[in-house]
Amino acid sequence: MLNRVPISFFFAFFLALLLQKPIAKTRIYLIGDSTMCYYEPTRTPLTGWGMPFANFFDSTVVIDNRARGGRSTRTFLSEGRWQPIADSLNEGDYVLIQFGHNDEAKEEKYKDRYTPVPDYKTNLIKFITEARTKKAIPVLITPVSRMRFDKEGIQQETHKDYSAAIMEVGAQYQVPVLDLDKRSRELFQQLGPERTKLLFMQLDSVEHPNYPGGQKDNTHFNDYGARRIAELVLSEIKEKVPALSSKIVIAASKAGITRTRDTSFTIQSEFIKNSKKYPSIKIVAETHSDSVVEEKNIVYGRGDEKKLLLDAFYPAYKSSRKRTAIIFLFGGGWRSGDRSLHYPLAERLAAKGYVCFTPDYRVSTEALYPAGIYDVKAAIRWVRKSAGKYGIDKIVIGGHSAGGELAAFMGSTNGDKNFEGDSGNEGYSSKVDAVIDIDGTLAFIHPESGEGDDSKKISAATYWFGYNKTQNPGIWNQASPLTHAGPCSAPILFLNSSIPRMHAGRDDYIKILDQYHIYSRVRTFEDTPHSFLFFEPWFERVITEIDDFLKTVIK
Numbered sequence: 001m002l003n004r005v006p007i008s009f010f011f012a013f014f015l016a017l018l019l020q021k022p023i024a025k026t027r028i029y030l031i032g033d034s035t036m037c038y039y040e041p042t043r044t045p046l047t048g049w050g051m052p053f054a055n056f057f058d059s060t061v062v063i064d065n066r067a068r069g070g071r072s073t074r075t076f077l078s079e080g081r082w083q084p085i086a087d088s089l090n091e092g093d094y095v096l097i098q099f100g101h102n103d104e105a106k107e108e109k110y111k112d113r114y115t116p117v118p119d120y121k122t123n124l125i126k127f128i129t130e131a132r133t134k135k136a137i138p139v140l141i142t143p144v145s146r147m148r149f150d151k152e153g154i155q156q157e158t159h160k161d162y163s164a165a166i167m168e169v170g171a172q173y174q175v176p177v178l179d180l181d182k183r184s185r186e187l188f189q190q191l192g193p194e195r196t197k198l199l200f201m202q203l204d205s206v207e208h209p210n211y212p213g214g215q216k217d218n219t220h221f222n223d224y225g226a227r228r229i230a231e232l233v234l235s236e237i238k239e240k241v242p243a244l245s246s247k248i249v250i251a252a253s254k255a256g257i258t259r260t261r262d263t264s265f266t267i268q269s270e271f272i273k274n275s276k277k278y279p280s281i282k283i284v285a286e287t288h289s290d291s292v293v294e295e296k297n298i299v300y301g302r303g304d305e306k307k308l309l310l311d312a313f314y315p316a317y318k319s320s321r322k323r324t325a326i327i328f329l330f331g332g333g334w335r336s337g338d339r340s341l342h343y344p345l346a347e348r349l350a351a352k353g354y355v356c357f358t359p360d361y362r363v364s365t366e367a368l369y370p371a372g373i374y375d376v377k378a379a380i381r382w383v384r385k386s387a388g389k390y391g392i393d394k395i396v397i398g399g400h401s402a403g404g405e406l407a408a409f410m411g412s413t414n415g416d417k418n419f420e421g422d423s424g425n426e427g428y429s430s431k432v433d434a435v436i437d438i439d440g441t442l443a444f445i446h447p448e449s450g451e452g453d454d455s456k457k458i459s460a461a462t463y464w465f466g467y468n469k470t471q472n473p474g475i476w477n478q479a480s481p482l483t484h485a486g487p488c489s490a491p492i493l494f495l496n497s498s499i500p501r502m503h504a505g506r507d508d509y510i511k512i513l514d515q516y517h518i519y520s521r522v523r524t525f526e527d528t529p530h531s532f533l534f535f536e537p538w539f540e541r542v543i544t545e546i547d548d549f550l551k552t553v554i555k
Helices: 007-019 050-056 071-080 082-088 117-133 158-173 182-201 225-241 267-274 339-351 371-385 402-412 462-463 473-478 508-516 540-551
Strands: 028-031 062-066 094-098 137-143 201-202 215-221 292-303 306-315 323-329 353-360 392-401 436-438 492-496 520-524
Touching: 028 050, 028 082, 028 371, 050 062, 050 225, 050 473, 071 117, 094 117, 117 137, 117 158, 137 158, 182 201, 182 225, 215 225, 225 473, 292 339, 292 371, 306 339, 306 371, 323 339, 323 371, 323 540, 339 353, 339 540, 353 371, 371 392, 371 402, 392 402, 402 520, 436 540, 462 473, 492 508, 492 540, 508 520, 520 540
Parallel strands: 028 062, 028 094, 094 137, 323 353, 323 392, 392 436, 436 492, 492 520
Antiparallel strands: 201 215, 292 306, 306 353
């Protein structure tokens, strides 16, 4: 029989809830132009820096992005966009103000936007004084630079008069000024002309379904560029607006960057762990067959100060027909493991006529996400660059566990320049023709996912991102292949163990592929551990399934 709880207890409980003081929220208004504003998904990969900026504050902050494309200080006021903001401001709110691109546009077609410098300063002063009337805190931002290099490769100053005007107003009214103009020019100069293009909306025709005619834009950013610019703004805030900087969570934890190799995930440790339940399993050994050529320690790119290496395995016999390349990525929680884990797999597939590559990439003991993404993209580009040497026409990417997630990510971001990075081989495509995902998750935040449980120890994904999933869910979702699945995704083979959480989001991913009539295949290895592909009696079936799938999708 249940014990009765007095009604007075419930009354006191609910009264306490009603009287509980809500956590005060700080609202940050963003006002400005197209380089800052929000864009609908139909305009992807076009991204204003205010979009990723919103992901890097704690739960006490609300970002209200009111920036609009094509607006100058004059039109933002004349269209009545400022007044509702001014009316709703509360004490302690912030207003981040970035205009200039359209104010300085003197061309005839932009005459409705143009604002002479004296009027521009007057409008900035209006924003400042009216914000302060409500005890809100104005912050001025110089306009982010356009990409413009001279013949000597020197990035030019593109907003000289208007950036100077902001500095003058800031000094006169004692308003913090975030010098994004200067900081962005320094970034572009550091990257150089070719790598700076990776930040902007520079698309070839057919490169993205939203822009079938391509795009050559030196002003607006893709997602990668917007994120880099947002990081510059946040860095300036930390230096010049200390009260607001305490709410920034961009300072990802680097506790996991030990610079020491993590050896916790090895075939031997997996054998010891699983042989109790599966006493008949045998480790698959390397063959070193005369029919397969092995090239080791080939430099394919760079990651910070590290040389990125890969190994190649290909048939010793010559062929008049082009071959399919398979890039296979190791797993280990984005932290452990190494490329030698899949030498037996690469040898066996090479014996069947494939050209196989096992690349290194930076794990979380070396660098945080998205460094590993950039490295794998660079590896794909290197293989395409080397296609003539190896007689390759198609490129397939596969991986196990964390490597499977990375492989699926590559296949779901085909044609998306946001994740190209700068690890090497720029100028070549990172497109893949098919994906082999062996027990790799498709979604980090999902009802089926087991990632992110830090209750007993820091999880693998938390180490990789530098944030747990409550601190920065945006980055957890961004790294999920499921987030990017769409019309450009590659056909995919899922080889799964009997552990459901290892393929979280798979069925949702397949539903999206089905909408676009993109081929997918699932093969489940019943009653198997997560590391089944390293052992017989399952290894030979893995080879057969991969070969059969590729014969189906690669014509």
